[in-house]
Amino acid sequence: MEFESAQPSVVKSIKQRDLLNTWLRLYARNQSLPHIDEYQPERIEEEQPDLVYCTVDARQQPPRLTIQSDGTRMSSAYGSSGKGRYLDEYLGARLAPIVMPVYYECIARRLPAYTIANIDDVYGRIVAYERLLLPFSESDGVTHIIASLKTISEDGGFEIRNLMRGSDQLPIPKLRTIIDRELFHRVPGRIPSGDVLEFG
Structure with missing residues (x-):
């Protein structure tokens, strides 16, 4: 699976960009993965459903990911809660081959991953599924990932229930990136050339 090199501006959602900027501030201090306990974005409570x-567990190859909590929107999209389950088993045989490589690349590169895929809801409306993966470490390598999952439809309303499992069609990948450029947090509203950087 091929991944494009990208900078933070590739992320479309303002809220996902805020989540990424908080990660970048922590990463920029030592150019190393932040500890998950340090990660405290503003208004994080509003984002919990997503x-x-x-x-x-990177001792296994490929690594095993266990869902510790899942937002209410993900539970609706997949039709059930995944808490306590292995991510690959929760996704199932149809979806795991196209979703898990994104997580594996995030783990291997130790950098954020951002993808967009198109999915049809049960009424045939096209929904863009935007996924941002943020890696964290408590020791060597990636030990935690926070995934932010956004669903947007140009048609306006759409049916999120069973969105990921309700169609015979698999999600169609539109963008697969690893955010590996401009790994710092740029202060908004300052010098247009971007000369002012924030590392704190």
Whole structure:
């Protein structure tokens, strides 16, 4: 599976960009993965329905990811809660081959991953599924991932229930990236050339 090199501006959602900027501030201090306990974005409570927390066991190959909590929106999209289950088993045989490589690349590169895929809801409306993966470490390598999952339809309303499992069609990948450029947090509203950087 091929991944494009990208900078943070590739992320479309303002809220996902805020989550990424908080990660970048922590990463920029030592150019190393932040500890998950340090990660405290503003208004994180508002984002919880879209967030999924996973632990990573990299002793196995490929790594095993266990869902520690899953947002209500993910539970609706997949038709059930995944808490306490291995992510690959929760996704199932149809979806795991196209979703798990994104998590594996995030783990291997130790950098954020951002993808967009198109999915049809049960009424045939096209829904863009935007996934941002943020890696964290408590020791060597990636030990945790926070996934932010956003669903947007140009048609306006759509049916999120069973979105990921209700169609015979698999999600169609539109963008697969690893965010590996401009790994710092740029202060908004300052010098247009971007000369002012924030590392704190």
